Amino acid sequence: MSMLSVKNLTVFYENAIAINKLSISVNKDEIVGVIGPNSAGKTTLMNTISGLMLDTKLKEDRRGGIRISIFGSVEYLDENITNLWPDKRVRKGIALCRERHPVFGESDVEENLKISGYLSSKEQVKESLSLVYDTFPKLLTMRRRKAGLMSGGEQQMLAIGIALMARPRLLLLDEPLLGLSPNIQAQLVEAIQKIKQQTNMTILITEQFARPLIPIIDRGYVIENGMFAFGGSKDELYDNPDVRKAYFGVDYDEE
Amino acid sequence: MSTERRRERIDRPIKAVTDDIFCLSSMREIAYLVIPRILPIVGLLLLGFLVPTYWRKVIVITFIMGMMALSWDFMASCGLTSLGQALFFAIGAYSSAAVNHYLGLPIYLSIPLGTLIGAIISTACIYPALGLRGIYFSMVTLIIPLMLMRVVETTGILGGTEGITGLTHFPGMFITTTISMAALWATFFGLRRLIDSDYGHIFVALKDNDRAVEASGLSIRWFKVQAIFIGSAICCFCGAFMTHYYMSVGMSAFAVDLSIFPIAASVVGGMGTLAGPLLGAIILGPLSEALRTFGSFRVVIYAALLGTFIVTLPEGLFPYLARKYQQIERWVEAPGGISED
Structure with a gap:
């Protein structure tokens, strides 16, 4: 059953086209990767699915900035949510962990997590907190640390934790491995897999460099210049020489 | 389909x-x-x-207020959001009055000297606050004029509550108008050229990312000093000019209105464009005068207009007009927008 399906999505920033007739679908209990280089439209796609694009559009309209036009549809559990505001989408179970780990810098780790758990009941918050601390034990040791003073990797863990606290059914991760060392990347990928196993969340994840992700994703889409370039199962992606060369950093002849 | x-x-x-x-x-x-x-x-x-004589006076004041707005916009473009243009205005006013009254210098010397001395004193006053950013800097600029006003009142220096009166007047209305208009255009084109030069880019960069400026090997503080000097010199000229225009200077030179007007003009016209604040001042100056017939109720009308304006057109009048003038809008078929079912 298709949980999320994006149909013919087209997004313009003024006259520049960021996403061009892109259709993707995510089935329940899958981890789906969206792989593409810079300027492929990954972040635009994520923001459109989570609804943040509507907010950006409103703000730009208000100050006479660039005009954003969105066409096509985003459907979630057979309901058209293209024009639904981001907060409503979170209530329906879509949570986005944005690019470059934005956290509430002035609050400490636990406060950060609790802010995001505001919609849940007390028991649920407790449960989610223990899930987050279980997944990222490092966060537990720095519960009272100000989030703004933590390292990039720790902030990324916290950012994912914040998204988890909203108890999503569909978790969107926008470049979670950006700017992290291979070691931390491996830890995060492991953690994402663990989250998947423990909660049965459906996960959509974008990345530029796909190698660390390949063990955990079920399917993947390769997008370039806002357009669908290639798609298929993990093995199909890994076996395609062009994809391998561009996004896995291995040459076909190497082996 | x-x-x-x-x-x-x-x-x-x-x-x-x-x-x-x-x-x-x-x-x-x-x-x-x-x-x-x-x-x-x-x-x-x-x-x-x-225009008739009465309105010419209003126009002269509008020109001067336009310069204050330009100065505020320039400083805001440098990341120095001031809430106290009145401070610079008053310092310029008192400097020029003192030079004219105590030293007996003629008007064509007292205005330039007042401007220069005023700018130096203003910069010195603000210097300790230059390390501050955002709201802290604004607070300091708001406080200093209020404090200096009471200092003048209690110590009685520079005429105390009476102020300094009997200063030299401009030779005539024609010269007054000419000088104020020339000064306005000189400020406008001067600042625009300055901002567009390589030197001016540093000022704009101060607002964008002052750490990057520091990382380029430039001293933030030194460039902020220069920005304050330029900005305050403009306001000091306004003060000096108005002192001689009114032939007196008093504690009203520190009035908060003088700090608020430039901000209101910039917001209405569009911040960071220089032409915007000028346009704003030319609209708001005569408007507040025209509303005088309503007595004290004019503040309500003025504030309501201003509020409506800010809510409906937050980008400001000038950027809006410029966009409409420079761009064509038309409906086009969106590629990829044709749904397949």
């Missing part, structure tokens, strides 16, 4: 070669470029010299 359309915005095809080199092929295109530049200059000339 439905066709989806989007509204496309494109620049008018006038700038054919580069941003700097225009390729003009008809009188129409020449007119398109020249009229918006000529119109305000001619308009202000007519406004300054042809």
Whole structure:
């Protein structure tokens, strides 16, 4: 059953086209990767699915900035949510962990997590907190640390934790491995897999460099210049020489 | 099957070669470029010299307020959001009055000297606060004029509550109008040229990312000092000019109105554009005068207008007009927008 399906999505920033007739679908209990280089439209796609694009559009309209036009549809559990505001989408179970780990810098780790758990009941918050601390034990040791003073990797863990606290059914991760060392990347990928196993969340994840992700994703889409370039199962992606060369950093002849 | 359309915005095809080199092929295109530049200059000339005497006084004050707004906008572009343009105005006013009254210097010396001395004193006053950013800097600039006002009141220096009176007047209304208009245009074009120069880019960069400026090997503090000096010199000139225009200076030079007006003008006209604050001042100056017939109720009308304006057009009047003038909008079929079912 298709949980999320994006149909013919087209997004313009003024006259520049960021996403061009892109259709993707995510089935329940899958981890789906969206792989593409810079300027492929990954972040635009994520923001459109989570609804943040509507907010950006409103703000730009208000100050006479660039005009954003969105066409096509985003459907979630057979309901058209293209024009639904981001907060409503979170209530329906879509949570986005944005690019470059934005956290509430002035609050400490636990406060950060609790802010995001505001919609849940007390028991649920407790449960989610223990899930987050279980997944990222490092966060537990720095519960009272100000989030703004933590390292990039720790902030990324916290950012994912914040998204988890909203108890999503569909978790969107926008470049979670950006700017992290291979070691931390491996830890995060492991953690994402663990989250998947423990909660049965459906996960959509974008990345530029796909190698660390390949063990955990079920399917993947390769997008370039806002357009669908290639798609298929993990093995199909890994076996395609062009994809391998561009996004896995291995040459076909190497082996 | 439905066709989806989007509204496309494109620049008018006038700038054919580069941003700097225009390729003009008809009188129409020449007119398109020249009229918006000529119109305000001619308009202000007519406004300054042809209106009845009472309104000419209003116009002179508007010009001076326009300069205050330009100065505020310049400082805001440098990341120095001041809530106390009145401080600079008053320091300039008192410096020029003191030079004229105590040293007996003539008007053509006291105004330039007042401007210079005022700018130096203003910069010195603000110097300790230059390490502060954002709201902290604004608070300090708001407090200092209020404090200095009471200092003048209690110690009785510089005329105390009475102020300094009997200063030299300008020779005539024609000269007054000419000087104020010339000063306004000089400030406007001067600042615009400054901001566009390599030197001016540093000021704008101060607001954008002052750490990057520091990382380029430039001292933030030194450039902020220069920005304050330039900004306050403009306000000091305004103060010096108004002192001689009124032939007296008093504690009202520190009034909060003088700090608020430039901000209101910049917000109405569009911050960070220089032309915007000027436009804002030219609208708000006569407007607040015209509303005088309503007595003290005018503040309510004025505030309501200002509020409506800010809510409905937050980008400001000038950027809005410029956009409408320079761009064509049309409906186009959105590629990819044709749904398949």
